[in-house]
Amino acid sequence: MDADIATARLQRGWSQTMLAEALGTTTSMIAAWEEGTAQPSPFFCQALQALFSQDNRAEEQARGENITFLLLPNTTPLPRMRHEQETDSLLVDPSWMGQRTFDPFLPNPPRGANSLIGREELLQTLQQQLLHQRNLVLYGLPGAGKTVLAVALAHQPEIQAHFYDGILWAGLGVNPHISSILRRWSNMLNISLPRDKTTIRQEEWREIFQSNLGQMRLLVVLDDVWQSDAVEALQVGGTECTYVLTTRFSRMARHLNASEAVRIPELNDKDGVKLLTRFVPEVLQQEGEIARELVRAVGGLPLALSLMSKYLGSSAAMHQPRRLQTALSHLRNAERRLRLHVPQPMLEVLSAIPPGAKLSIESVIAVSDYHLPEAARAALRALAILPARPVLLSRAAALFVADTSEDVLATLCDAGLLEQQANDYYALHILIADYARTLGPNEDAPLRLIRYGARFIEEHHNDSAALEHESAILLAALDNAWERQQDTLLIRCSHLLTPNLFRWGGYTAAEELLRRTLSAVERSGQTADRIQTLEHLSTLAYLQGNYTQARTYSDEGLLLARQQQDRERIVGLLTIQGDIAHELGDYAQSERFYQEGLLLARQHNKQEQMSALLKSLGVLAKNRGNYVKAREYYQQGLELARQLDQRDQISRLLINLGVIATELGEYPQAEEYYQQGLELAQQLGHREHICVLYANLGVLADARGDYARAEKFLREGLELAREMGHRERISLLLLNLGVVINRRGNDMQARSFLNEGLELAREIGHRERISLFLLNLGDVFMEQGHQEQALTYYSEGLALARQLGHQERISDLLLHLGTAALEQGQLAQAKKYLQEGLTLARQLRYPQLTCRLxxxxxxxxxxxxxxxxxxxxxxxxxxxxxxxxxxxxxxxxxxxxxxxxxxxxxxxxxxxxxxxxxxxxxxxxxxxxxxxxxxxxxxxxxxxxx
Structure with a gap:
């Protein structure tokens, strides 16, 4: 390195004295290095590499290179001395240097319009705190962007004007060379040190600096702090000195007299995608979903996104689409993401990574991991089997699965590898988990996770709220039970957990769990387990609108249940059969199933099943136009549900009573029913009920003419239904949104919603819903003047409604056909349609429909x-x-x-x-x-x- 040091120094026009002052060492030491009689220590190797590497990057920028790293900006060169023959201006004005001290080790600020993506508001907030001379501690995960924020703050014009005496910088890391930093600062500040001492104690340093600095207003930035004693040793400024400290540890706040540590968060999806695709915007345009997937795969960590964006940029530079696709494919691999690297030096890790090492997410995390005690390292490997953030890990789960103590978890939190959340919860960043898994499996952790999950499900199977809080961990436990073929445990837990997954709208998770459960049942050969699994599979298919598949499962389950004389399962499967027939418009068959189930439930006093069947019979009576009978069924079912304190069923019946009240024009009563039902559903976390209630509150607001409120409810409901993948609910909400938006005069958007909903209704075979879509699409075409197309929709809808025996729909379609005939001047035909429609509406005692007729x-x-x-x-x-x-x-x-x-x-x-x-x-x-x-x-x- 000897010749390299001399060459690099001379290329920059620096003297040995200037280099020595910049490094905080002596001229004789520099000479010894250059002559080869001594070698610089690792600390000085890092410092030299940081100092000299910037010139190469400056040359790259001069050649037009504009790809920079968000978190890892270039370092600032030392002031360049003018040779006698030079006529250009100095890079640094000597008069300015005489007025203030500006640390040459302070890196340049990030460059480019998108250099601080997602940090603009945070930067302003931090700046205001500094301007009030409040010490700052910025902490967060390795690679969160703490350093880049500190650098950006130091370069803000307002900050530089406020701290008019200067800005000092020190990169610390795991093993900081405190005396070298203090010597360098003293040289910069023209502070004379005692010549008769080779070693100066900490108290003496503080006395020397404070006696010389007095009331100088300085900003001191201490980057990558690991030890509190390093902070104490470097707090040598006077009363007007303010400190910014970056660290991986929140506990450092108390060592700096800072009010609190400021956690630097990861980026959200929007900003993360912007950072990831900054060099390759075509990825966002063509592969937007993959881009979002990658952002989530690294938990929005800015360093990871910066590395990946540079990698994608270099792949795209060849203008070969296949190379870019290959790069995207590589980035979807967790291990490759961890080991993706770029050359040093880089700001975020300069003080922590050994000189010459490659910067990667793995190397950054490894620094923290390396300094952990063995018990904490073992705990981290065990915790990696649990779901990563945004899932919160309960303290009980973390302690049991890691088989450790709270002190060890606290050690991981102190190291920045585990995050302490409120109310005894922890969170593990996805990249930390990925890293821990590369260290090798913790053989006992999966078995402990299975035991924890099984015990929790059995103890809390009637407490849906408790299960939901722990649901991600429970599903992870059942994943491991499946992988280890623990069939008995898997089947037992699946039976207990699946109804709750339905309640939360977790259909995707339920489908995977039930698929595995059925395979386990086939291996075990237990008929009772097969019947219950088939009942759950039938329910799931019904909820997803797959009525043919639902009937296949329920037919097999019912046949087996009758053979086994399993009365409880018979009633449950008869209820599902009735629901399927009802949705397919076969009301007569539906009633036969419901009545058979109700009779059997009454014989064996199964009150919970009785309440459910009374609700189903009420829905059937309502669709047949018998509102009095429907309300009677609902009230009977509600009374039973309240006796049993069955809040789930209470909520469901309140919804149905609200529908009756809405259609009868009893709006205040309907609102009361819906709000009571919504409060219960939210307490239970029953997403399906919440979705239905949003839909019904939207319909109620529409009936009252409050279209803005109606649209708000319906859009919220649609978003929830799409999240759940509930095709029947999606179809319903698309219908209602189409109607409301059409009332507001937006024909094209209304048609879009209605056509999407009609296609979905046809896919799931929901004939009653199809007839309603046809009616409303007819309205849209009628209002646009396309009468023939409207008549086609109305006629098809009427034929379907007559097949179903849906009296309300028949009356409504007769109204629309009569109105269309009237517009065409066909008075006789119009009277025929309207007379039949009005007679039906009056029989139904449906005031809104009657008034429209x-x-x-x-x-x-x-x-x-x-x-x-x-x-x-x-x-x-x-x-x-x-x-x-x-x-x-x-x-x-x-x-x-x-x-x-x-x-x-x-x-x-x-x-x-x-x-x-x-x-x-x-x-x-x-x-x-x-x-x-x-x-x-x-x-x-x-x-x-x-």
Whole structure:
């Protein structure tokens, strides 16, 4: 290295004295290195490499290289001395250097528009704290970007102006050379040291600095701090000196008189993708999902994303798509991600990684791991079998699986390898877990995890909330039970856990668990276990809208249950069979299944099953138009559920009672039912019920004309349904959203929602839902003037509704067909449709539908000029409109305004039309334009009008 030191120094125009001052050593030592009579220590090797490496990067930038690392920016060169023959200006103004001390070891700030992705707000917050001269401790995982923030802070103009006497920098690491740092600072600050001492004690250093610095306002940045005594040794400034400290350990805050340590978080998905794809935007455009997957795979850690972005950038530079695809494939491998590297020096790890070592995520984490006691290293390997963040690990799980003590967990937290969360929870970053797994398996940890999971499931199988808190760990335990073919345990736990997975909407997890359980059952040959597994599989297929598959499972299960005379399973499978037949529109068969199940449940006093079957019979009666019977069934089921304190079933029945109240126009009662049901569902964490309640609250808000609130509820419900993969619920919410958005006048978006929902309804064979989609798509085409297409949809929907015997749907479709015939001038056909529809609606005692049909009759007679009969129908409509339904009221007011105008009562017409318009305008209803045009004609009639 001797010739290299001299060459590098001379290339920069530095004297031996300048280099010695920069390094905090003597000129004679520099001479000895260059002559080869002495070798620099590892500390000085690092310092020399950091100092000299920047010039190469400067040359690369001069050649147009613009790929920089977010976390690892270039270091600042020392002031360049001017030779006599040079005529260019100095790189550093001597007058400025005379006014303040600016540490040449302080790295350059990150460059580029996206150099601080996701850190802008945090940087501003930290800056404000520094400007108030508050010491800062920045801590976080290795590679979180602590150093880059500290560097960025030191280069902020406001910070440099505030700390007008200068900025000092020290990179510490595991084994810092404190005296060299202090000597370097003293040289920079022109502080004279005692010549008669080769060793200066800590107290003497502090006295020397403070007597010389006095009230100088300095900012001191201590980077990568590991030991508290290093912090104490370097706190040599006066009262006006402020410190920024970066570390892996939050406990360092108390050693700096800082109010608290500031955790530097990882990046969110959006910012992470932006950082990952900064050199290859085509990845985001073409492989957006893979980009998001990679961000999540490294937990948003900025250093990992920077390394990967540079790797992708170098692969894309060849302009060969195959190379970029190969690079993406490599990055999806956890071990390759850990070992992806770039050359040193790099800011974040310069003081911790030995000179010449390759920088990688693995090497950065290994520094912390290497300094752990053996018990902590063993615990870390054991914890790696548990799910990583965002899953929180309970203290009980962590202690049991790692077979360790709380002191050992605290050691891991102190090392920055495990995060302590509130309420006795821990979190393990995914990259830490990946790293720990590369150290080799902890043979006993999987068995301890299985034991923990099985015991927890058995002890808490009736406590859904407790199970949900621990669900990720429990599923990991069952994964390990499957891998080790512990069939008996897997089957037993699956039976207990699966109903809760349904409740949470965890259909994907349930499907995988049940697939494995069925294989285990086939190996064990236990018929009772096979029946219960088939019942769960049938329920899952039903919930996912796969009715054919659900029937296949339930047919086999029911046959086996009857052979075994397993009455409880028979009732459960009869209920599922009834639900399937109901969804497929076979109401007669559905009722037979329900009644058989109810009879058997009553014979054996199975009250829980009785309540469920009464609910199902209520839904069936409601769909057949018998609201009185439906409400009777629901109330009976609710009474039983409350006796059993069966909150899940109580919530479900409150939903059904709310539906009845909504359709009967009892809006306050419906709201009360829904809110009670929602409160219970949220307490239970029952995502499926929450989803349904969002849908129903949206329908209720729509009925009241509050479209903005309706859309909000429906979109929240749709998002939840998509997360669960619940195809039937997705279909329902797409339908309701399409209807609400169509009312607001957005035909194209409404058609998009309705077409997507119709396709899904056809896929799952939901015929009742299909008929409803056809009705609403007909409305959209009718409003767009495509009458023939609308009639096709209405006619197909009516034929399907008649097949189902769905009286409410039949009446609604007759209304739409009658309205279409009226617009085409086919009065006789319109009357036929409307008369049949009105008769059915009155039989159903469905006020909203009845009012809409009365309005259609009023419009028919209005067109015929029979104003007396038209007025009679609109007055009846007003009388029958449920309280709170502003849309129907506004519709009736507009009809009566038209009649008044035709009878020459312009003032009455204007008053009614204004009332109608105000309602439609307030609700954002598309009919406001129609009523508005009518008002304009009233106020400014054409000259030839009467």
């Amino acid at each position: 009365l309005a259609a009759w009023g419009e028919l007679y209005l067109q015929q000029g029979d104003f007396a009969r038209a007025q009679d129908f609109f007055q009846k409509m007003l009388a029958d409109t449920p309280s709170g339904n502003r849309i129907l009221t506004a519709h009736a007011q507009y009809g009566l305004a038209c009649i008044a105008a035709n009878q020459g009562e312009r003032e009455k017409a204007r008053t009614l039309a204004e009332q109608s318009y105000r309602t439609f305008e307030a609700l954002g209803h598309r009919k406001k334009s129609l009523v508005g045009d009518f008002l304009l004609r009233l106020l400014y009639p054409p000259k030839n009008s009467i």
